[in-house]
Amino acid sequence: MSPAMALNEQKGKDDIPKSQYQKGVKHLCEKGHLNAVPKKYILPVSERPTKSSVEHSNVVKQNLQLPIIDFSELLGSNRPQVLRSLANACQHYGFFQLVNHCISEDVVRRMIDVNGRFFDLPLEERAKYMTTDMRALIRCGTSFSQTKDTVLCWRDFLKLLCHPLPDLLLHWPASPVDIRKVVATNAEETKHLFLAVMEAILESLGIVEANQEEDDNILKEFENESQMMVASFYPPCPQPDLTLGMPPHSDYGFLTLLLQDEVEGLQIQHQDKWVTVQPIPNAFVVNVGDHLEIYSNGKYKSVLHTIVVNEIKSRVSVASLHSVSKTENLYTNDDAILCCVFPMSLKGETLTWYDGLPPRSIDNFDTLVERFSVQYATSWSHCMTSASLASLQQVDDESLHKFIDRFGHIVVQICKLNPKSMDELRERTKDYIQMEEMSRFRNKVRQKSDKQEGSTKYEPYKSDKRHKSNKCQLLLKRSRYGRYTPQMANHTTILKETFNLEVPIKLPLMKPPRSGLDAAKYYKYHCGIVITQKTVGP
Incomplete structure (x- = not known):
C-alpha cells in the first residue's frame, strides 16, 4: 500500500462523528471492523503504555503476585497472623487478593457471565440506559469520564447503584433476563464480605478489638453506606500500545472488591513501577480507597492503578465500590493527608483555581489555607439566617x-x-x-x-417624621x-x-476578610448581632 493510500485510510478511520463515540467503543468495533485505533483514543506519547521493559526501565514486564489473604483463616485461631499480613498488604501494596471467601464459585462465574452478555446486547437495548447524568440510578456509558475526557478510553461500562437494594432493583435492566437476580445476589453477598473485611481492617488498625460488643456500633456505621456495582467491558484493541482501558487513578471510596475473568489487564503502581496483576480464579482483588487512606490517617495507601488492553481477547470485570455517604470527622495533623482531603471539598470555580496552582507551590497545609483564604474568603456570599x-x-x-x-x-x-x-x-x-x-x-x-x-382627594394618614418623638x-x-x-x-x-414561638436562631458564619480591607465595612452586614468576632489584622 502506498503512503498516500495509507494516509487516506487513516483519515477515513478518524472521520467519525462525535455522536458515534458516545455510543461506546464496542459499537465502533462492531460497526467499522477497526484495523487501527481512531485518533480520539490515541494517548500522547508520554502517557501510552510501553511494549517492553527494555524501552522504559520504570515498567516491569513480569507479573506481580499480590499478597494473598485467606478469608477462612480470619475466622479461625490463626486470625492474629492474618491480621498482620492484611496490615502489611494495605500499607505497602494497597492491594491484596482475597481467597476462600464466603461467595460460591457459581455466583462469581454467573456474575462475570451475565455482565458479558449485557454488553453483547444490541446497541438499541443498551442505549436505553445511556446517560451522562452522574446521579442516575443506572448508567451505561463509555471511557472513564466521557463528557470530560479529551482522549477516550478503550472501555464501556454499566453502573448500578445497589443500596438500598429493594428500592433500586426494579430500575435495573431487564435484559438479559437473569441479570437482576444474579447481580442482586452478588451485591448482597459482596456487602456481607465487605463488612467482614472492614471489621478485620479496623482491628488491624487497632480501632476495634475482637469479640467486643461495643465495636458493633462502629461496624453498624458501614452497614448503611453506599454500594455501587460497576461492570466494565474492554474489547480487543488493534493497537493496544496507543491507548488504555482506564487511565491511572485511585478509587474514591473505602474499599473496592473486584471480580475479573482470566484475561490480564489490571496494573498497579508498586515501588514507582507499573506491574501487572496475575488473576487468580474465583478470587477478589481488594484495594484500599481514598476514604480508607484518610480514615487510617495515611497508614494504609490508596494506590494508583490502570487498565491495559490487548489485541486478542476482550476482558470483563465487575467492581463493587463501597463508599461513605455521610461526612466523617477527620482528626489528623498530617499535612499530606490534609492537603489530599482539601480538594475533595471543592467544586466549580474553586476546583478550577486549585487545579491551576503552579506545581510545587504548596509545601504545607497552612500555606494552602492561606492562599485559599486570600483568594476567596471575602467573596463568599452570606446565607440568610x-x-x-x-x-x-x-x-x-x-x-x-x-x-x-x-x-x-x-x-x-x-x-x-x-x-x-x-x-x-x-x-x-x-x-x-x-x-x-x-x-x-x-x-x-x-x-x-x-x-x-367634587372635593379634594383624600390623603390617608402618614406619620410625620418631624414628630417621631x-x-x-x-x-x-x-x-x-x-x-x-x-x-x-x-x-x-x-x-x-x-x-415567642421559640424559632431557633442561627447566626451567620463569620469569615475573616482579606488583610488590608476595611473591617467596619466588611462587618456592616452583621450590625446589631451580638457575636464575638475574631480580631481583624491590619
Missing part, C-alpha cells in the same frame, strides 16, 4: 396580610420549619390584618365619596382603627411575636 429577619421591612403600598405571608415564607426557608408552624403567628396578627383592611376599605369609600362630591399625640388624633395600622404592627412587633 434568623438574624436576617431583622432586615425585612414592610414596603410602601404592601398590605400587612401580604407582608406576613412574605415574612412567614422566609422564616420557613431559613429555620426549616413546617409551614404550619407559622399558623400561630398568622392567628396573632389576624386582628391587625382585619383592622388594616377595614381602614383601607374606609379610605377607599371616603375617596370615592369625595370624588363624587411625640407619636402618642399623633395617634390620639386618629380614629381607634389607627392603633392597628402598619405603623403599630411593624417588623419589630412581628419579630417579637416570632421569637
Whole structure:
C-alpha cells in the first residue's frame, strides 16, 4: 500500500462523528471492523503504555503476585497472623487478593457471565440506559469520564447503584433476563464480605478489638453506606500500545472488591513501577480507597492503578465500590493527608483555581489555607439566617396580610420549619390584618365619596417624621382603627411575636476578610448581632 493510500485510510478511520463515540467503543468495533485505533483514543506519547521493559526501565514486564489473604483463616485461631499480613498488604501494596471467601464459585462465574452478555446486547437495548447524568440510578456509558475526557478510553461500562437494594432493583435492566437476580445476589453477598473485611481492617488498625460488643456500633456505621456495582467491558484493541482501558487513578471510596475473568489487564503502581496483576480464579482483588487512606490517617495507601488492553481477547470485570455517604470527622495533623482531603471539598470555580496552582507551590497545609483564604474568603456570599429577619421591612403600598405571608415564607426557608408552624403567628396578627383592611376599605369609600362630591382627594394618614418623638399625640388624633395600622404592627412587633414561638436562631458564619480591607465595612452586614468576632489584622 502506498503512503498516500495509507494516509487516506487513516483519515477515513478518524472521520467519525462525535455522536458515534458516545455510543461506546464496542459499537465502533462492531460497526467499522477497526484495523487501527481512531485518533480520539490515541494517548500522547508520554502517557501510552510501553511494549517492553527494555524501552522504559520504570515498567516491569513480569507479573506481580499480590499478597494473598485467606478469608477462612480470619475466622479461625490463626486470625492474629492474618491480621498482620492484611496490615502489611494495605500499607505497602494497597492491594491484596482475597481467597476462600464466603461467595460460591457459581455466583462469581454467573456474575462475570451475565455482565458479558449485557454488553453483547444490541446497541438499541443498551442505549436505553445511556446517560451522562452522574446521579442516575443506572448508567451505561463509555471511557472513564466521557463528557470530560479529551482522549477516550478503550472501555464501556454499566453502573448500578445497589443500596438500598429493594428500592433500586426494579430500575435495573431487564435484559438479559437473569441479570437482576444474579447481580442482586452478588451485591448482597459482596456487602456481607465487605463488612467482614472492614471489621478485620479496623482491628488491624487497632480501632476495634475482637469479640467486643461495643465495636458493633462502629461496624453498624458501614452497614448503611453506599454500594455501587460497576461492570466494565474492554474489547480487543488493534493497537493496544496507543491507548488504555482506564487511565491511572485511585478509587474514591473505602474499599473496592473486584471480580475479573482470566484475561490480564489490571496494573498497579508498586515501588514507582507499573506491574501487572496475575488473576487468580474465583478470587477478589481488594484495594484500599481514598476514604480508607484518610480514615487510617495515611497508614494504609490508596494506590494508583490502570487498565491495559490487548489485541486478542476482550476482558470483563465487575467492581463493587463501597463508599461513605455521610461526612466523617477527620482528626489528623498530617499535612499530606490534609492537603489530599482539601480538594475533595471543592467544586466549580474553586476546583478550577486549585487545579491551576503552579506545581510545587504548596509545601504545607497552612500555606494552602492561606492562599485559599486570600483568594476567596471575602467573596463568599452570606446565607440568610434568623438574624436576617431583622432586615425585612414592610414596603410602601404592601398590605400587612401580604407582608406576613412574605415574612412567614422566609422564616420557613431559613429555620426549616413546617409551614404550619407559622399558623400561630398568622392567628396573632389576624386582628391587625382585619383592622388594616377595614381602614383601607374606609379610605377607599371616603375617596370615592369625595370624588363624587367634587372635593379634594383624600390623603390617608402618614406619620410625620418631624414628630417621631411625640407619636402618642399623633395617634390620639386618629380614629381607634389607627392603633392597628402598619405603623403599630411593624417588623419589630412581628419579630417579637416570632421569637415567642421559640424559632431557633442561627447566626451567620463569620469569615475573616482579606488583610488590608476595611473591617467596619466588611462587618456592616452583621450590625446589631451580638457575636464575638475574631480580631481583624491590619
